[in-house]
Amino acid sequence: MKKIEAIIKPFKLDEVREALSEVGVTGLTVTEVKGFGRQKGHTELYRGAEYVVDFLPKIKVELVVAEATVEPAIEAIIKAARTGKIGDGKIFIMPVEQVVRIRTGEANEAAI
Secondary structure: OEEEEEEEOHHHHHHHHHHHHHOOOOOOEEEEEEEOOOOOOEEEEEOOEEEEEOOEEEEEEEEEEOHHHHHHHHHHHHHHHOOOOOOOOEEEEEEOOOOEOOOOOOEHHHHO
C-alpha cells in the first residue's frame, strides 16, 4: 500500500476527485493549505498599498491505495491537475505499513 499526497491548485479539486474516482479510488482526504515553491509568492495591491503574498492557497489531497492502483492514481492526478503553468503542484508517494478501519477492525487491503 502507498500513501499519495498531492498539492494542487484549489480550482482543480473537482477534476482531480472525479479522475481518481474513475480509476477506482474510493476515499480521500482534502485539506486547505498554504505554501510556495519556485513561485516565491507574488505582490498584490490592496487599498493603494503593495504587499507580498508569500504563501499561496493550495489544496492537499491525501489517499491510501493498493499497489496496483498507485500508477493509475498518479496519472489521473497529473492529467486532471495540470494547467501547464507554474504552481501546478507536486505529488508525493510514501509506503504505508498498516491500515486499520476503526469501526470494523478490518486491516490493510480490506480497510482501504
